[in-house]
Amino acid sequence: MSAITLPVGDEVGAAAFSETSVLLSTYKRAPMELVGGEGVELIDSDGKRYLDFASGIAVNALGYGDPGIARAISESLGTGLIHASNLYRTAPGEQLASKLVERSFASKVFFCNSGAEANEGAFKFARRWARKIGTDAKVEIIALRGSFHGRLFASLAATDRPSYRAPFRPLAGAVSICERDIGEKAASAYSMRIFWADSAL
Numbered sequence: 001m002s003a004i005t006l007p008v009g010d011e012v013g014a015a016a017f018s019e020t021s022v023l024l025s026t027y028k029r030a031p032m033e034l035v036g037g038e039g040v041e042l043i044d045s046d047g048k049r050y051l052d053f054a055s056g057i058a059v060n061a062l063g064y065g066d067p068g069i070a071r072a073i074s075e076s077l078g079t080g081l082i083h084a085s086n087l088y089r090t091a092p093g094e095q096l097a098s099k100l101v102e103r104s105f106a107s108k109v110f111f112c113n114s115g116a117e118a119n120e121g122a123f124k125f126a127r128r129w130a131r132k133i134g135t136d137a138k139v140e141i142i143a144l145r146g147s148f149h150g151r152l153f154a155s156l157a158a159t160d161r162p163s164y165r166a167p168f169r170p171l172a173g174a175v176s177i178c179e180r181d182i183g184e185k186a187a188s189a190y191s192m193r194i195f196w197a198d199s200a201l
Contacts, residue, residue, distance in 0.1 A: 026151075032044040032045070032046070032048070032050075033045045036064075037052070037060075037063075037064025037065060038063075038064055038065045039063045039064060039065065040052055040063050040064075041064070042064065052064075057115075058115065072092075076092070086111065093111065096109075097109035097111075114150070115149075115150055116149065116150025116151055116152045116155045117150075117152065119149045119150050119152075119154070119155040119158070120150070120152050120154050120155055123141050123154050123155075123158075126141070127139050127141075139174045140174050140175070140176060141154070141157075141158055141174060141175045141176070142175075142176050142177075142178055143158035143159070143160065143175065143176070143177050143178075144160070144177070144178065144179075144180045145160050145177055145178065145179050145180055146160050146180065147159060147160050147177070148160075148161060151164065153168070153171055153172045154171075154172040154175065156168060156171055156172075157171035157172040157173075157175040158175050158177070160177045
């Protein structure tokens with residue numbers, strides 16, 4: 001496998017692309033255009049391969065070109081039904097929910113379209129549960145320093161990125177960001193140095 005890591009230094013290419021693209025530049029994009037994927041690799045329009053260390057921001061845990069996913073999508077396309085909202089019941093949705101319940105602590109499943117929506121749902125479940133077993137005073141959400149939970153209002157309030165938060169204040173209330181354990185923070189920083197050193201080889 002010959003792969004390279006994503007480039008981070010091509011400021012000129014990225015800037016030129018963001019000026020000509022009609023897509024809103026909510027993120028600083030890499031300059032290449034991705035056209036395909038295989039396993040843990042992404043492929044650009046020049047045929048270069050890149051290791052996707054982020055797994056599509058934790059969405060593509062099974063990698064790219066997975067035969068099982070391709071088969072499921074193909075079967076779904078064959079029915080003409082690609083998506084049905086939570087307002088309707090489908091056999092695949094029920095089957096997936098049952099498998100998740102069998103393999104987890106939960107008795108019910110709530111399907112979301114993003115990590116931010118999942119976090120917002122978790123905040124709502126936590127507050128509702130706390131009120132049910134306690135009082136209305138149990139509403140505080142606590143997030144850790146350095147965390148990222150999304151860009152919706154509650155998840156943004158729990159995200160420790162001042163530059164992300166500032167333009168959208170006031171954010172959802174009753175969310176506090178606290179320091180992580182100092183020992184854990186040092187171990188995490190050490191792990192990241194090891195990861196970056198290994199990935200640069």
